Amino acid sequence: MPQPLTVDAAPRGPKPSDADPSAARPPLGQTGPPALTRSEIEHIDELLPPLSYVDGELNVEGIPVSTLWDGSGSMLLYLADRAVENYRSIREAFAAHFDVSVNCAIKACYVGGVLSALRDAGAGVEVASELEWRIAHRIGFSPDQTVVNGMFRSDEHARRLISQGAYLIDVDSDEELERLEFQARQLGMKPDVLVRVNPLPDDAFFSDRSKLGLSPDDAQRLLERVARSAHLEARGLHAHQLSRCADPERFGRLAERMAELRTDCSTSTGTALDTLDLGGGIETRYLLERAGHTIGDFAAAAREALGGQPGLRILLEPGRYVFGDAAVGLTSVLGTKRRSGHDWLITHIGCNLLPPTSDRAYPPLPIRLSGADPWSHRHVADPTPAPSRLHLDAQLPDDAAEHGLALIGCGAYSAVRASVWSTDLPDIAVLRDGDKTLVFDRAAQDAAVSALFGIDFDGD
Numbered sequence: 001m002p003q004p005l006t007v008d009a010a011p012r013g014p015k016p017s018d019a020d021p022s023a024a025r026p027p028l029g030q031t032g033p034p035a036l037t038r039s040e041i042e043h044i045d046e047l048l049p050p051l052s053y054v055d056g057e058l059n060v061e062g063i064p065v066s067t068l069w070d071g072s073g074s075m076l077l078y079l080a081d082r083a084v085e086n087y088r089s090i091r092e093a094f095a096a097h098f099d100v101s102v103n104c105a106i107k108a109c110y111v112g113g114v115l116s117a118l119r120d121a122g123a124g125v126e127v128a129s130e131l132e133w134r135i136a137h138r139i140g141f142s143p144d145q146t147v148v149n150g151m152f153r154s155d156e157h158a159r160r161l162i163s164q165g166a167y168l169i170d171v172d173s174d175e176e177l178e179r180l181e182f183q184a185r186q187l188g189m190k191p192d193v194l195v196r197v198n199p200l201p202d203d204a205f206f207s208d209r210s211k212l213g214l215s216p217d218d219a220q221r222l223l224e225r226v227a228r229s230a231h232l233e234a235r236g237l238h239a240h241q242l243s244r245c246a247d248p249e250r251f252g253r254l255a256e257r258m259a260e261l262r263t264d265c266s267t268s269t270g271t272a273l274d275t276l277d278l279g280g281g282i283e284t285r286y287l288l289e290r291a292g293h294t295i296g297d298f299a300a301a302a303r304e305a306l307g308g309q310p311g312l313r314i315l316l317e318p319g320r321y322v323f324g325d326a327a328v329g330l331t332s333v334l335g336t337k338r339r340s341g342h343d344w345l346i347t348h349i350g351c352n353l354l355p356p357t358s359d360r361a362y363p364p365l366p367i368r369l370s371g372a373d374p375w376s377h378r379h380v381a382d383p384t385p386a387p388s389r390l391h392l393d394a395q396l397p398d399d400a401a402e403h404g405l406a407l408i409g410c411g412a413y414s415a416v417r418a419s420v421w422s423t424d425l426p427d428i429a430v431l432r433d434g435d436k437t438l439v440f441d442r443a444a445q446d447a448a449v450s451a452l453f454g455i456d457f458d459g460d
């Protein structure tokens, strides 16, 4: 039953926020995973193998940070080899049980050097717009390696997808179906179609207040329409209903529901659906492993749920799992501040690049470890006027501010959502096979300011 988009009736009496402005919020430092312990930091290679301390200096892929970054300003350093390694881990885990295609969700990362490395490794991609289709094409992903999602598309884009032979096109409403069908008829082609469904009960991300996906009943009805169409080929169902999932059982429940829906839809349409797209939504790899799971546990949960399904191809669209820990934010510390008994380190790198998704979204590592220095708890935040934080309650050596910090977990949904706002963006570089390539710097930022706002610094 759809809920009206209204705020729930307020209880009588003063709202908690009237009495105490902080009462409605969790205390600082309560959202996100536990802070890294000193021992986890000192042995970071066990959690995140591309990083290690050698002779007291942080190394990235075996290269001392001081040879990759001059220590001034900040740099977002992508680790293309880690992204490839993450892609391979998910592919191998699922290929052990299924015919599987892993289509990395490029909405999490458009950096060409990272996408090219994934292309070379044989990955496919998932795109959600014409812009992303063009990026994928430009990088060299062929249409038949490209799964297309997204809400509504221009007629021109739809025609291009159909005529160029996109691997699968997702539909998410009756109107989208009708438009796609019209274009397919005009072109005399029959594109392969998935219907998006929300198989799990509503949750905070995918409730009936979300525009995304369809209820199982509506999806079944839409799939029947696709199956009856002379211009569309019904291939299967698509779900993307998880977010930062570190629980294989929950993934297994999603797979199980998809299997049930596939059986129901195949019966009602009389068409054997050969594809189940289980979406993305898996947690950043190092966090998943820190929580005691591997991607193999997810594959095993899917096998348990789908083992009896004949003639099935599985599709996965990981974003965060592939890209999340495939970049580090190297940043100088601009200064320190003491407030309400807490010490804050204010970094050069800002929330205009790193969206503050939790209190502990970007764990900081010291760039130098002397071993002798005392350690203490510090909060880490940026210099913007936003009340944002990069990480609360980090354990760091007392001299960390002098040498700078390396924030981990910066690879997904960061550069793609960067904005020229308030503070300088970092340089952006890609490390691949030990070679570093700079892709964005201060001059590029100035060009963006000129293009976006019509302000030319003229060498200022």
Ligand SMILES: Cc1ncc(COP(=O)(O)O)c(C=O)c1O
Pocket (backbone or CB within 6 Å): 105, 107, 108, 126, 149, 240, 242, 243, 244, 279, 280, 281, 282, 317, 318, 319, 320, 321, 412
């Ligand atoms: C349809 C779809 N697939 C895949 C993804 C990737 O999700 P994640 O980065 O959580 O793996 C998203 C993210 O929004 C999405 O909307």
